[in-house]
Amino acid sequence: MEQIETDVCVIGAGSGGLSVAYAASQMGARTVLIERGRMGGDCLNYGCVPSKALIASAKATWGQAHSGVFGIASVTPQIDYAAIKDHIAGVIGAIAPIDSQERYESLGVRVIREHARFVSDRELQAGEVRIRARRFVVAAGSSPLVPPIPGLNETPYLTNETIFDLREKPEHLIVVGGGPIGVELAQAHVRLGCKVTLIEGAKALGKDDPELSVIVLDRLRDEGVDLREGSEVSRVSGSAGAVEVETKDGRKVGGTHLLMAVGRSANVDGLDLEKAGVKFGRKGLEVGDDLRTTNRRIYAVGDIAGRMQFTHVAGYHAGVVVRPILLGVRARATQDHLPWVTYADPELAQVGLTEEQARGTYGDRLTVVRFRYAENDRAQAERRTTGLIKVMVVRGRPVGASIVGASAGELIGTWSLAIANKLKMRAISNMVAPYPTLSEINKRAAGAYFSPALFDNPRLKRAVRLVQRLLP
Template structure:
């Protein structure tokens, strides 16, 4: 059978957020573009990740909306959770966004969309669904998928992942989450708020990539919602005892402890989607993290770029979008655009939210001498808006070089994901802490914590004995 040969300027492999951004941008800027996608358009973010998880978290937030309402003089009510209806809400949110990522929309933009899984047969050829695509440049944006931890028996049970969790229509009696990272903790708290018993099993420390002082506050709140978090555990074995019955054997101090649950969610990391791509034929090198790229996101085959999760490093949708801009500048405009991760933000959407950008305190102390950095802190409890809304659990930390350069910031508390954004702008723009301290913030807002923590950088000098002497001297001078 003769295969159809397609010649094009650009071939994008993967219709997730990064691939779609490249395809849409390239075709609208005049490049002949082909998009190859074997699964669902929109990729993991739309169908299994960011969108459905945040829709579920929103439902869970409403389930406990009146918890503590008595403190406002409002009668507390116990809600009745209709779990299938909750998941219907998740479905509808996805369906509302799907048209934006659909085949029809991209074909309307001028992109040629081929549905199927592609495989390289040569450095400049990709074979897919009866076609041979010969492109001047390729962009691999195939994303990542759930990685199974080396737990005996795990591959033999009917576990859930983020790809199957949102298909479930039965509220778990006891959800056991393997993995205490952002995905695991978000889904654990959401299900606990919806009425399930939840246990999280983490081999090391829960939310270990975030600032430990801020994480402690978040984990305390998650535990208050009923989630049992077991850290530093070793899972000896997992077995399925019935259709909805699982037994997990833990080893603790030489003893074996049995834990039973109705559902098991695996959320213990991600692996790059590189299998079946024929990367050897394309001359593209990989490692355990994914495809090896340089700071321009070029692979070992300079005609092929890789972006997003498959390129290793940060696994965030917004990084895939950022990567898209980098490769468009390189491919379309021949500009040597390079990645810069100094101002990468990340947010865990638990309640309270946990947000970071730039260096954490621990990372800053590894990079700089002790006397070169200042750690500034401000409590939500000192913010008037937080007091008015009883949102006083939280803290902001700013990591600043002694010369005023902002190195990083972390926030745990209400709307942390929104409040962290000015810090990202400040770091990426090279602004100093004086810029954060001197802008006018509306009152009363939670955003004032940014200004207040920045202002504390100058407190020791402003209220020093030297300043007092200078002020007293100036007051004696005539006007």
């Protein structure tokens, strides 16, 4: 058995693990990276990348069928589902070399493609290799949550890890779960000509501002998605090509394919964390704000850290832990400035507090400012006028922003920057946005915060009239 002593050992080659391994190796630390599956993790192979590539195909299809408003004859798209999957594979293939074993080995990282399990508080086993490290970073990610629904184990179903392997278009896709994954894949498939039923036990997009999320959900309904909220699944049954879902209200729906999109489960099984003295639960490892576990030598980043489960959060976590691990500098992870986006059409983005959360925290000190997409000239030019922005402001500082509309995921970054750096609304209003761009929406929202003081102020108006009389 081979014995390795190293400075940093990373478990998991997803976004967070790759970022830690890259930083550690480039800053001179001896680094070992362990990955039992595909390099790049869930995001590259089963999540963000393939889903956004699928959404791009669906958007192109939608554009062909709805181009009449631009003076171009609409056509019935000819959809080649297998070719769409080739497109997705091509996108993954273009990105894969950046995350590849060969690249990381060229950077000096020892890459081991085995399952990792702890054997003591500072050693782990990976295949025939025993690794002893000064510090460990667990970045093992998460997997699709499979709930204990009666009949599910006997019924064929898909998850985000298997749906992109389909080569034939589903005739009728039943999606269970109305979160971002379920909503995105439901809309994409209905645009690609599938019949789609989306079942959610509570409220679809329930973590987002309901005033904004309803705009997205109404669009799904308009496009043909049979959306059933408040319908908890009680049983599933069937075989390949013929599945049936029954809900507790007694309704049944039959389809050809079943997609389970009810959440994520941290990949804690098989790591033997108990042997390392690391406490954990269903949501992941127990960590402090410094992302250190109950074993001072072991940190956790990304989905398995039990916090927000997004690729960009894993990357952020990596930046937090490399400071104490490599430089001995204290660092802590916060969440106030971390955005999330549902890449439906229109997009739905959030950072910081929603209006409801902000009112519960700040009460009468809260000011909510709004600006509609319909008042933006670029949105008008491109016929993308559905949407609005809401910014929650306390004493001149934004504490949250909610956006629904075209490119909401791009626009939300400004508010993440403002919250992270404790900027005031004045900083956003002072920004000069090029015309005509959707980015003017952010500036106009900031301007709306100051408008009452400027334009609804009798004293200011009297002062201006006085100045006008005194000016030569």
